[in-house]
Amino acid sequence: MIDITLIGTGALQPLPQRALASAAITINGHILLLDCGEGTQSVAKKADVSLMKIDAILLTHYHGDHTYGLPGLLQSIGMAGRTEPITIFGPAGLSENMKPFMMLCPYLPYELRFMELTDENGETAPMALKKLIPAMPDGFMLSHFKTEHRVPSIGYRFELTRLGKFQPQKAKALGVPVNEWKRLQKGETVMVGENAVTPDQVMGEARKGLTVVYTGDTNACESAVNGAKNADLLIAEATYGENEQEETANEHGHMTFSQAAQLAKDAGAGELWLTHYSPMVDDPEAYRENAVGIFENAVCGQDGMKTTLRFEE
Amino acid sequence: MIDITLIGTGALQPLPQRALASAAITINGHILLLDCGEGTQSVAKKADVSLMKIDAILLTHYHGDHTYGLPGLLQSIGMAGRTEPITIFGPAGLSENMKPFMMLCPYLPYELRFMELTDENGETAPMALKKLIPAMPDGFMLSHFKTEHRVPSIGYRFELTRLGKFQPQKAKALGVPVNEWKRLQKGETVMVGENAVTPDQVMGEARKGLTVVYTGDTNACESAVNGAKNADLLIAEATYGENEQEETANEHGHMTFSQAAQLAKDAGAGELWLTHYSPMVDDPEAYRENAVGIFENAVCGQDGMKTTLRFEE
Numbered sequence: 050m051i052d053i054t055l056i057g058t059g060a061l062q063p064l065p066q067r068a069l070a071s072a073a074i075t076i077n078g079h080i081l082l083l084d085c086g087e088g089t090q091s092v093a094k095k096a097d098v099s100l101m102k103i104d105a106i107l108l109t110h111y112h113g114d115h116t117y118g119l120p121g122l123l124q125s126i127g128m129a130g131r132t133e134p135i136t137i138f139g140p141a142g143l144s145e146n147m148k149p150f151m152m153l154c155p156y157l158p159y160e161l162r163f164m165e166l167t168d169e170n171g172e173t174a175p176m177a178l179k180k181l182i183p184a185m186p187d188g189f190m191l192s193h194f195k196t197e198h199r200v201p202s203i204g205y206r207f208e209l210t211r212l213g214k215f216q217p218q219k220a221k222a223l224g225v226p227v228n229e230w231k232r233l234q235k236g237e238t239v240m241v242g243e244n245a246v247t248p249d250q251v252m253g254e255a256r257k258g259l260t261v262v263y264t265g266d267t268n269a270c271e272s273a274v275n276g277a278k279n280a281d282l283l284i285a286e287a288t289y290g291e292n293e294q295e296e297t298a299n300e301h302g303h304m305t306f307s308q309a310a311q312l313a314k315d316a317g318a319g320e321l322w323l324t325h326y327s328p329m330v331d332d333p334e335a336y337r338e339n340a341v342g343i344f345e346n347a348v349c350g351q352d353g354m355k356t357t358l359r360f361e362e
Numbered sequence: 363m364i365d366i367t368l369i370g371t372g373a374l375q376p377l378p379q380r381a382l383a384s385a386a387i388t389i390n391g392h393i394l395l396l397d398c399g400e401g402t403q404s405v406a407k408k409a410d411v412s413l414m415k416i417d418a419i420l421l422t423h424y425h426g427d428h429t430y431g432l433p434g435l436l437q438s439i440g441m442a443g444r445t446e447p448i449t450i451f452g453p454a455g456l457s458e459n460m461k462p463f464m465m466l467c468p469y470l471p472y473e474l475r476f477m478e479l480t481d482e483n484g485e486t487a488p489m490a491l492k493k494l495i496p497a498m499p500d501g502f503m504l505s506h507f508k509t510e511h512r513v514p515s516i517g518y519r520f521e522l523t524r525l526g527k528f529q530p531q532k533a534k535a536l537g538v539p540v541n542e543w544k545r546l547q548k549g550e551t552v553m554v555g556e557n558a559v560t561p562d563q564v565m566g567e568a569r570k571g572l573t574v575v576y577t578g579d580t581n582a583c584e585s586a587v588n589g590a591k592n593a594d595l596l597i598a599e600a601t602y603g604e605n606e607q608e609e610t611a612n613e614h615g616h617m618t619f620s621q622a623a624q625l626a627k628d629a630g631a632g633e634l635w636l637t638h639y640s641p642m643v644d645d646p647e648a649y650r651e652n653a654v655g656i657f658e659n660a661v662c663g664q665d666g667m668k669t670t671l672r673f674e675e
Contacts, residue, residue: 061438061441062403062434062438062441063401063403063404063434064404064407065404065405065407065408068404069434087400087401087403087404087431087434088376088400088401088404090375090376090400091376091377091378091381091400091401092378094377094378095378113433113434113437113466113467114434117430117433117434117466118400120426120430121375121376121382121400121426121427121430124426125374125375128374128375148462148465149461149462149463149465149466150462150466152461152462152465153426153430153462153463154426
């Protein structure tokens with residue numbers, strides 16, 4: 050199960066009804082925060098996203114509309130008494146770009162760790178991930194992909210894989226005692242006398258897992274399509290509403306509503322949430338048909354919007 | 363005429379219904395912004411306070427709940443195309459404390475000027491003021507006073523003085539031609555033949571002006587009482603609602619509602635606006651009587667609250 054909360058849905062400038070870019074992915078009661086524009090704390094509170102449960106902050110790039118909420122958020126978490134470390138992930142330039150933020154909050158009661166994702170595409174090694182975010186379950190995978198913006202930028206892909214169904218008859222045939230079945234189901238290897246029995250020997254074919262993808266700022270590009278491949282939920286930037294703004298979008302490293310929809314379609318996504326609206330987009334719903342015409346399951350994101358993805362029955 | 367807008371009324375942490383400390387003083391259509399906590403831009407927009415008209419930002423101290431809105435605000439003003447300089451005023455440590463903010467917005471299309479107010483109490487020289495904020499009218503006076511917080515901190519006093527009534531019979535007696543009267547009324551000296559006629563020769567006694575005082579964070583202290591002397595409107599921090607929290611307030615460099623009321627009373631203020639509520643103060647109105655019992659004209663400030671002070675008829 051993955052809970053997703055879209056926190057802020059604005060670009061460039063916070064508006065009374067719209068905070069700047071941010072979203073929360075909640076797994077096992079722990080939160081991975083995506084970007085942290087101004088207003089993130091405030092909307093998170095309203096949407097019942099507990100700041101205290103943030104274990105990692107994943108930045109797509111270092112523009113102010115994705116980062117200026119950081120010092121306040123980090124301080125509030127400190128004032129609330131957190132002592133467990135928090136890891137900040139980000140593309141090339143992480144430590145340099147984090148410097149001013151660290152200068153603004155020098156006395157945090159918890160450790161801040163940094164993990165720069167210098168390869169443009171890649172998967173965070175499970176061992177490193179487990180060390181940095183211990184609460185994430187087995188089968189959780191985090192990867193990132195290059196996006197095309199005016200500065201180094203990446204999107205994030207979250208996967209919760211699902212093992213196949215446990216096959217009791219196979220376990221019995223291999224002589225595994227019933228009290229060891231749970232360990233196999235959890236993915237552990239079990240010894241039966243001198244023989245090792247591995248989970249794949251007693252589980253059916255891996256079942257469909259859950260995938261959420263968050264683009265950050267980007268042009269329509271192949272790398273984003275690959276990163277978003279078969280996502281159950283794709284949260285994509287859609288800075289401009291009008292199709293006629295495509296040239297402007299391309300110039301500024303952004304997408305229109307229809308380009309975001311084309312991305313979702315090309316990636317074979319299940320659902321698309323549009324976000325990161327220009328302050329000129331007064332009411333995103335007014336442009337929604339530009340997306341729906343291309344990709345039916347396109348939804349206009351709003352501050353505080355939530356959903357839960359569950360494994361199929 | 364002075365327009366006052368209370369922007370954010372919160373302390374420590376922004377809440378969905380309450381941005382962090384900030385207020386705007388509008389004179390002649392130009393704005394002096396007091397403090398700039400997270401959420402300032404957003405509430406300013408809602409309250410029709412145009413960011414583009416901010417000529418100066420006056421910081422009371424450098425804690426995050428009074429400053430973390432700065433980088434976003436400065437960038438938004440830049441994106442909106444401002445080219446005129448903005449001056450940031452603040453107590454001791456201004457340039458050091460502004461460093462990280464400047465690192466966060468290195469490419470502003472306008473000049474930022476800094477004016478550190480190192481003397482704990484003092485008046486900004488009219489010449490310097492005119493140079494930094496050219497739009498402020500003659501008769502505008504800015505002074506600051508030491509407050510007692512855990513770091514160097516000051517409060518601000520804004521005065522719009524008012525000349526006496528013009529006495530036509532005196533001007534006539536001195537031989538000033540009627541077409542020169544306006545200059546005298548505006549405070550200029552006029553030559554009549556070889557004799558200089560000064561405004562004080564033709565104006566009655568100076569009339570009551572307008573005074574607004576903003577404390578920033580402070581303990582109840584004599585210096586704040588002096589700073590707020592006879593203010594028409596005193597905007598005072600009132601972090602804690604309960605009288606029983608006085609000890610906590612004293613310890614942390616803050617005031618309770620009743621201490622703020624006592625300050626207004628001791629200063630002989632006309633009206634008191636309470637602000638800078640702890641996140642624990644859910645509804646300030648619930649504690650208002652703690653203030654009103656001491657100072658009748660005590661009002662609980664709210665985000666976006668406005669008033670206009672006008673010269674008496």
